[in-house]
Amino acid sequence: MREPYNMVLKAWPEPNNQKLCLDFQGLLVSGVKPGRQVAKGQLLAKASLVRHSDTHSPVSGRLIKVLSQQVTIEAGPDSGGLPPSPLPLTGLFGFELAKALRSLGVPTPRPPGQGQPALLTALVSEPGLETGAALWNDQRTTLTAGADILARLWPETQLWEVLPRGLEPLGASRVIINSDRYPLTHPIFLKKSILGLYDPKASGVVEPRILWAMGFVARGGMPLTHLPVTIQRSHYLAPLGLRLSDALEGVNLSPQKGDAVVIGGLITGRPASNLSSGLGWSSPALHLIRARHLPPSPEPCRRCLRCRLACPLDLPIDLLGALSMDQWPKASISAPELLSGCPACGACALACPAARPLLAIVLSAQTLRQGF
Numbered sequence: 001m002r003e004p005y006n007m008v009l010k011a012w013p014e015p016n017n018q019k020l021c022l023d024f025q026g027l028l029v030s031g032v033k034p035g036r037q038v039a040k041g042q043l044l045a046k047a048s049l050v051r052h053s054d055t056h057s058p059v060s061g062r063l064i065k066v067l068s069q070q071v072t073i074e075a076g077p078d079s080g081g082l083p084p085s086p087l088p089l090t091g092l093f094g095f096e097l098a099k100a101l102r103s104l105g106v107p108t109p110r111p112p113g114q115g116q117p118a119l120l121t122a123l124v125s126e127p128g129l130e131t132g133a134a135l136w137n138d139q140r141t142t143l144t145a146g147a148d149i150l151a152r153l154w155p156e157t158q159l160w161e162v163l164p165r166g167l168e169p170l171g172a173s174r175v176i177i178n179s180d181r182y183p184l185t186h187p188i189f190l191k192k193s194i195l196g197l198y199d200p201k202a203s204g205v206v207e208p209r210i211l212w213a214m215g216f217v218a219r220g221g222m223p224l225t226h227l228p229v230t231i232q233r234s235h236y237l238a239p240l241g242l243r244l245s246d247a248l249e250g251v252n253l254s255p256q257k258g259d260a261v262v263i264g265g266l267i268t269g270r271p272a273s274n275l276s277s278g279l280g281w282s283s284p285a286l287h288l289i290r291a292r293h294l295p296p297s298p299e300p301c302r303r304c305l306r307c308r309l310a311c312p313l314d315l316p317i318d319l320l321g322a323l324s325m326d327q328w329p330k331a332s333i334s335a336p337e338l339l340s341g342c343p344a345c346g347a348c349a350l351a352c353p354a355a356r357p358l359l360a361i362v363l364s365a366q367t368l369r370q371g372f
């Protein structure tokens, strides 16, 4: 894996006559209709859930499609436009601050349990998700502003930084230098190794993208319009809602027949089914995998136990991996119990020399567990 040093973020060129596609969970505000003009920063939808954020237009332009959970905007030639009035965050704490952050487009992270510190981590949680380390290197002023916001959001909580060797701390009360590699850098395992607590929600582990977004809106009091994203091996501040096809084209990548586009990390990322969808919080990275580099077809299980040895929780994933794939639907029913606590980190699938699609069964176990 590449070391996370000397990484920089490049600003994405302002979209000009490009279409942005914003997914949101919430309620459209009145007047958001196809054909209407919108200004950069204009409120489009109000969040309906407490941890979600309001949605603003990242550019000035024209609404060309409005659905119940998605809007498409065509950026105008001058995509800057008139911004809305700033909302200063100075003097706000706790609940009031969380409300203001949400209204500026920043979701609030899960707070740690009572008496627990928050862990601000710059570790690379999985290959292909190096944006956080790039931010730590390159956007220190904004991250420091984000850490100040976090301290006011959770005034009773200590902030600890967990950094790989070579990265400068932001100034939290405690700094832990950690040389772990994936899967131990996964937020759940990180919290377990540092605090000795197994928390499937990894509450209080704060990724740098959120910290950056908090700092961004705190510095200007303006709604969030861009997000950090890794595309292939480079890091960008790209407009929210930038269509995946435009993002790839912008860095001169064109998928050919048989290639796959993966959204997220290289181990647990999901294949993009629709390149017209837009970049958002759930797409921290975009990778084009050429057909010749795609994993080979699964072979029969070799009973080598490498999957189990790779599992940080020592779960008996080998028992499921050894089954023939037509037995998997039935086996999925017992999987939630067998794989209790599994956060779908994907380390087992990565270790398997027979390319058994272990993540698929792990994910179906998770889905079943959530249904209980």
Ligand code: SF4
Pocket: 310, 311, 312, 313, 314, 315, 317, 339, 341, 342, 343, 344, 345, 346, 347, 348, 349, 362
């Ligand atoms: S995904 Fe695999 S390696 Fe990770 S915890 Fe679950 S069973 Fe273990």
Ligand code: SF4
Pocket: 300, 301, 302, 303, 304, 305, 306, 307, 308, 317, 318, 321, 322, 351, 352, 353, 354, 355, 356
């Ligand atoms: S690593 Fe793969 S081949 Fe080896 S026991 Fe696990 S599922 Fe079977």
